[in-house]
Amino acid sequence: MAYEHCSVAREGRVTIVTINRPDRMNALHPPANAELETIFNDFAADPEQWVAILTGAGPRAFSAGNDLRYQAEGNAVTVPKTGFAGLTSRWDLDKPIIAAVNGVAMGGGFEIALACDIILASDTATFALPEPKVGLAALAGGLHRLPRTIGVKRAMGMILTGRSVSAAEGKALGFVHDVVAPEALLDAARALAAQICELSPMSIRASKQVVSRSLDTPSLQAAYEGQMAHPAVNALWKSEDLREGPLAFAQKRKPEWKGK
Numbered sequence: 001m002a003y004e005h006c007s008v009a010r011e012g013r014v015t016i017v018t019i020n021r022p023d024r025m026n027a028l029h030p031p032a033n034a035e036l037e038t039i040f041n042d043f044a045a046d047p048e049q050w051v052a053i054l055t056g057a058g059p060r061a062f063s064a065g066n067d068l069r070y071q072a073e074g075n076a077v078t079v080p081k082t083g084f085a086g087l088t089s090r091w092d093l094d095k096p097i098i099a100a101v102n103g104v105a106m107g108g109g110f111e112i113a114l115a116c117d118i119i120l121a122s123d124t125a126t127f128a129l130p131e132p133k134v135g136l137a138a139l140a141g142g143l144h145r146l147p148r149t150i151g152v153k154r155a156m157g158m159i160l161t162g163r164s165v166s167a168a169e170g171k172a173l174g175f176v177h178d179v180v181a182p183e184a185l186l187d188a189a190r191a192l193a194a195q196i197c198e199l200s201p202m203s204i205r206a207s208k209q210v211v212s213r214s215l216d217t218p219s220l221q222a223a224y225e226g227q228m229a230h231p232a233v234n235a236l237w238k239s240e241d242l243r244e245g246p247l248a249f250a251q252k253r254k255p256e257w258k259g260k
Helices: 030-045 066-074 108-115 140-149 151-161 167-173 182-197 203-213 220-230 231-237 240-248
Strands: 006-013 013-021 051-056 062-063 098-101 104-106 118-122 126-128 178-179
Touching: 006 030, 006 240, 013 030, 013 182, 051 062, 051 182, 062 098, 062 108, 098 182, 104 108, 104 203, 108 126, 108 140, 118 167, 118 182, 126 167, 140 151, 178 182, 203 220, 203 231, 203 240, 220 231, 231 240
Parallel strands: 013 051, 051 098, 062 104, 098 118, 104 126, 118 178
Antiparallel strands: 006 013
């Protein structure tokens, strides 16, 4: 399927999604959000796709967030049920997503990256939640995800000033996994995706679900005792992969994961 504001490439088990509005710093408007929702719906439903990489077209921006120019032109601003970029309000996707941040990740752009599981950044990337500078607030998840990622006090230092943070500082704060040269970013994302694809996708999905559903559980004991009830954990225990892993280990060979 051809898209106007995004592009999709599938490389083996990996789906690479590129926001393609470089003339607007890859800012998102309702048509782009709708496309991204469809793309991630398809990714979620495709058993052959195990990992996604999300990036932006061109060297300047991952995404500058909401397209304020589009809004200022008098157009209605709507967001799909799954949220900004089809991700910020998507709560049931247990497949991992890597954000390859190739430049500016501002406002909603940073919120999209925070909705991904791992953030890789080029050394030219910058991050901010500057919404208060234009009379808005980071209500697409940034005010919730950033404190959970780096701690309340560090997050408030960014949120209440709207300041920009470099990729290096993002790594020091803990929300950036690694920083690479711009020309190496996509290859680094591919290499990380390849590492994930070497593991059982059933195990990966169970692990992601346990982490995401346990973060707000009142106690460690409650989180520990409740993890066996999670659907992805149940699916893991019933899967072919659960049998294949120990068998491959015993036979001293590489596992042939089925993802089921």
